[in-house]
Amino acid sequence: MTQKIFIIGAGRSASSLIKYLINVSVKNNFELTIGDKDVSLVKDKIDGHKCASAIQFDVQNEAQRISEIKNADIVISMLPASLHFIVALDCLKYKKNLVTASYVSKDIQSLNDQAQKQGIILLNEIGLDPGIDHMSAMKVIDDIKNKGGVIKSFKSYCGGLVAPDYDTNPWNYKFTWNPRNVVLAGQGTAQYIDSGKYKYIPYGQLFKRTDTVNVLNYGQFEAYANRDSLSYREVYKLNDIPTLFRGTLRKPGYSEAWDLFVQMGMTDDSYEVDVSGMNYSDFFNSFIDLRNRDIKSYLKSHFRVSDDVISKVEWLGFFNQINLAIDKGTPAQILQKILESKWLLKKEDKDMIVMQHQFIYEIDGKERELHSSFVLLGEDQTYTGMAKTVGLPVGIATKLILNGEIKSTGVRVPVSKEIYKPVLEELEQYGIRFIEEEIR
Amino acid sequence: MTQKIFIIGAGRSASSLIKYLINVSVKNNFELTIGDKDVSLVKDKIDGHKCASAIQFDVQNEAQRISEIKNADIVISMLPASLHFIVALDCLKYKKNLVTASYVSKDIQSLNDQAQKQGIILLNEIGLDPGIDHMSAMKVIDDIKNKGGVIKSFKSYCGGLVAPDYDTNPWNYKFTWNPRNVVLAGQGTAQYIDSGKYKYIPYGQLFKRTDTVNVLNYGQFEAYANRDSLSYREVYKLNDIPTLFRGTLRKPGYSEAWDLFVQMGMTDDSYEVDVSGMNYSDFFNSFIDLRNRDIKSYLKSHFRVSDDVISKVEWLGFFNQINLAIDKGTPAQILQKILESKWLLKKEDKDMIVMQHQFIYEIDGKERELHSSFVLLGEDQTYTGMAKTVGLPVGIATKLILNGEIKSTGVRVPVSKEIYKPVLEELEQYGIRFIEEEIR
Numbered sequence: 001m002t003q004k005i006f007i008i009g010a011g012r013s014a015s016s017l018i019k020y021l022i023n024v025s026v027k028n029n030f031e032l033t034i035g036d037k038d039v040s041l042v043k044d045k046i047d048g049h050k051c052a053s054a055i056q057f058d059v060q061n062e063a064q065r066i067s068e069i070k071n072a073d074i075v076i077s078m079l080p081a082s083l084h085f086i087v088a089l090d091c092l093k094y095k096k097n098l099v100t101a102s103y104v105s106k107d108i109q110s111l112n113d114q115a116q117k118q119g120i121i122l123l124n125e126i127g128l129d130p131g132i133d134h135m136s137a138m139k140v141i142d143d144i145k146n147k148g149g150v151i152k153s154f155k156s157y158c159g160g161l162v163a164p165d166y167d168t169n170p171w172n173y174k175f176t177w178n179p180r181n182v183v184l185a186g187q188g189t190a191q192y193i194d195s196g197k198y199k200y201i202p203y204g205q206l207f208k209r210t211d212t213v214n215v216l217n218y219g220q221f222e223a224y225a226n227r228d229s230l231s232y233r234e235v236y237k238l239n240d241i242p243t244l245f246r247g248t249l250r251k252p253g254y255s256e257a258w259d260l261f262v263q264m265g266m267t268d269d270s271y272e273v274d275v276s277g278m279n280y281s282d283f284f285n286s287f288i289d290l291r292n293r294d295i296k297s298y299l300k301s302h303f304r305v306s307d308d309v310i311s312k313v314e315w316l317g318f319f320n321q322i323n324l325a326i327d328k329g330t331p332a333q334i335l336q337k338i339l340e341s342k343w344l345l346k347k348e349d350k351d352m353i354v355m356q357h358q359f360i361y362e363i364d365g366k367e368r369e370l371h372s373s374f375v376l377l378g379e380d381q382t383y384t385g386m387a388k389t390v391g392l393p394v395g396i397a398t399k400l401i402l403n404g405e406i407k408s409t410g411v412r413v414p415v416s417k418e419i420y421k422p423v424l425e426e427l428e429q430y431g432i433r434f435i436e437e438e439i440r
Numbered sequence: 441m442t443q444k445i446f447i448i449g450a451g452r453s454a455s456s457l458i459k460y461l462i463n464v465s466v467k468n469n470f471e472l473t474i475g476d477k478d479v480s481l482v483k484d485k486i487d488g489h490k491c492a493s494a495i496q497f498d499v500q501n502e503a504q505r506i507s508e509i510k511n512a513d514i515v516i517s518m519l520p521a522s523l524h525f526i527v528a529l530d531c532l533k534y535k536k537n538l539v540t541a542s543y544v545s546k547d548i549q550s551l552n553d554q555a556q557k558q559g560i561i562l563l564n565e566i567g568l569d570p571g572i573d574h575m576s577a578m579k580v581i582d583d584i585k586n587k588g589g590v591i592k593s594f595k596s597y598c599g600g601l602v603a604p605d606y607d608t609n610p611w612n613y614k615f616t617w618n619p620r621n622v623v624l625a626g627q628g629t630a631q632y633i634d635s636g637k638y639k640y641i642p643y644g645q646l647f648k649r650t651d652t653v654n655v656l657n658y659g660q661f662e663a664y665a666n667r668d669s670l671s672y673r674e675v676y677k678l679n680d681i682p683t684l685f686r687g688t689l690r691k692p693g694y695s696e697a698w699d700l701f702v703q704m705g706m707t708d709d710s711y712e713v714d715v716s717g718m719n720y721s722d723f724f725n726s727f728i729d730l731r732n733r734d735i736k737s738y739l740k741s742h743f744r745v746s747d748d749v750i751s752k753v754e755w756l757g758f759f760n761q762i763n764l765a766i767d768k769g770t771p772a773q774i775l776q777k778i779l780e781s782k783w784l785l786k787k788e789d790k791d792m793i794v795m796q797h798q799f800i801y802e803i804d805g806k807e808r809e810l811h812s813s814f815v816l817l818g819e820d821q822t823y824t825g826m827a828k829t830v831g832l833p834v835g836i837a838t839k840l841i842l843n844g845e846i847k848s849t850g851v852r853v854p855v856s857k858e859i860y861k862p863v864l865e866e867l868e869q870y871g872i873r874f875i876e877e878e879i880r
Binding site for chain 1: 628629631634637638639640641642644645648649702703704705708710711713714722725726727729742744771
């Protein structure tokens with residue numbers, strides 16, 4: 001019997017998802033309908049395959065939304081997270097399963113009982129981070145617990161970067177994902193637990209308190225703390241773990257330089273500045289009290305930054321009289337525009353996804369350390385590492401739900417063996433393979 | 441004919457106001473009604489005077505509010521700023537003048553046309569800061585403009601501090617006003633203009649970028665920027681001024697030490713921490729990554745603070761195992777409780793108000809600099825410098841409105857000569873006297 005999959009949203013992150021589902025459609029007798037406000041985005045991605053049809057779709061159009069959801073067996077929402085809820089309500093009403101790669105919002109969580117009653121699954125957080133991180137961590141956590149180990153420390157790192165061969169600028173960074181999220185990253189307070197003590201890192205300290213992480217043969221990275229590590233104790237059933245930390249990976253040196261922007265207030269998104277007629281240097285200098293001093297020596301003495309930071313800032317053009325060609329915006333918006341012109345991923349560039357889990361556990365009276373890591377390089381600008389690691393788990397889970405291998409109902413994230421085992425196994429065929437290293 | 445004044449709120453800041461109005465009541469034939477939720481507060485302040493009566497008053501009680509306002513000729517609201525609007529609406533309805541020491545909110549501003557139609561004044565910002573700052577600045581600005589000068593730079597500083605003889609702790613600071621405002625001071629971004637260029641100071645730089653200010657024979661102070669200097673260009677009709685800066689005064693060394701709390705995230709009011717069973721040192725250490733290092737050398741190397749900062753922090757007890765005796769709160773709330781126990785103004789202590797305006801202007805082709813300053817010490821714990829400088833201008837303006845000397849209508853702040861001239865003149869009788877110094 002043909003089963004119908006309705007995918008909402010055909011943006012950048014949907015390319016690998018669509019390709020995967022088209023590939024498995026003949027064997028599994030799937031029919032895809034893919035809707036986006038911009039139907040040309042869908043047509044590009046379908047590339048003439050017969051099992052898939054493209055439609056112009058507006059999620060706010062209630063009649064169209066209901067009609068398409070009623071017509072499907074399962075819905076995949078690749079929309080921005082805030083739009084999942086209205087889709088989920090219709091899925092509930094018409095008893096359709098739903099898959100998303102987004103964090104479970106409070107709204108979505110509130111549908112758990114109803115979803116269980118209706119016998120459907122609302123599966124979320126099944127992309128990369130959240131997604132592959134949950135699944136790969138839970139696999140190791142369950143393994144250690146099953147053999148009688150007690151986990152003392154769990155640190156988990158993930159980053160989307162540019163692949164080494166295309167890493168050609170002094171920041172060792174290019175935008176491989178939403179630039180706005182990169183510019184605003186870390187605002188607020190990061191919370192984690194270390195040796196049983198709660199720790200709080202304010203934004204102004206975040207990029208000063210980095211860890212060093214070595215991943216397989218990809219060398220050294222540095223990691224700054226994610227905002228929320230504490231809630232993962234419950235998600236991973238590690239309620240009494242003394243140390244739990246999650247961080248974001250960058251290449252060494254990035255954080256010290258980025259911290260200068262943070263300290264200067266250039267990442268602030270809370271107020272607008274008038275920059276009409278200004279150049280890069282004017283904009284930069286509005287955040288410091290330079291007077292007639294030399295800019296480089298001022299930065300070195302006031303912010304105590306290294307020569308390396310000075311070079312990175314200079315490379316971006318902030319000491320030059322380049323016209324900004326912007327009238328106004330928040331400091332963060334203006335900084336983003338400047339960075340987009342310099343950190344652009346070029347056509348021939350490839351991205352890289354890096355993830356590492358570090359576990360310390362006790363077993364038979366001994367302390368052991370285990371690292372579980374994977375690195376994936378993108379294929380090209382369409383099938384990026386990011387698109388693959390977000391889209392493939394969504395696609396695989398969708399197939400598993402339709403085939404009846406995933407039987408859970410309610411609001412779920414992929415932390416149960418029923419979900420993570422088959423998804424991780426199939427991901428290996430696509431090069432997403434975790435390598436476990438016994439450190440001690 | 442007897443004129444009736446209704447004062448709402450008899451808290452700390454109303455003591456000098458009430459004393460002043462009682463004193464002038466016989467001569468002016470005023471009758472005072474003073475309402476507060478806590479009627480005992482009122483009775484203490486009235487001290488048996490016959491021209492004043494105390495009532496238990498709840499501003500949210502509509503019937504009582506209308507009845508008291510209808511019965512008055514003028515209303516003074518010493519309530520928290522957010523409660524002025526409902527009072528103002530009734531004042532409009534029953535054609536009663538209103539005086540407050542608070543900033544004009546958007547809501548209040550929206551009543552301007554109606555107030556003018558009704559022929560009443562809603563006079564705001566007539567306390568210390570805002571209030572005396574407006575009046576004393578406008579006097580000098582008008583003087584300079586009248587003799588043909590052009591103002592190039594206006595810097596204005598104000599602070600509420602402890603009087604020198606009672607300045608007995610290493611911070612040279614005690615709480616003489618709302619402690620919460622002191623702990624949260626400066627959050628956001630300070631904006632000012634310097635030599636025609638907009639300048640932005642993020643919170644993390646605020647206490648590092650201080651000015652040094654000398655006031656009369658009270659020695660040196662340091663000043664950090666207020667959030668909003670730019671809007672004063674319009675208020676003071678200095679739209680094209682190249683430099684305008686407003687700042688808050690502290691004794692030298694305060695800002696460097698306070699900045700440590702800012703950098704550590706201890707002034708954050710946006711999330712709660714669980715501190716049950718913790719001591720001062722545990723709480724302090726949850727904001728740093730100390731590991732097994734010595735706390736003093738860690739602070740000196742990581743935050744690059746001086747020995748002086750270390751002594752100040754040590755004096756507060758943060759290196760000790762003193763029990764916090766708090767269960768939870770935001771970092772700012774917990775810090776505030778700790779500071780309240782150490783920075784308490786003791787019974788015999790007196791406070792001090794310091795204000796200085798610095799003008800640079802051009803006249804006859806020459807550049808001149810003029811400073812206008814005042815310092816006032818409090819009398820005791822009731823008639824503090826703060827209570828006098830907030831309450832006396834409110835009281836004087838109320839008298840002037842009732843006597844017909846202030847004739848303006850609409851929503852007003854005291855920047856016109858009609859208001860500032862008689863108020864400043866009478867303030868001199870109470871020791872609030874500006875001293876002008878021609879610097880060059």
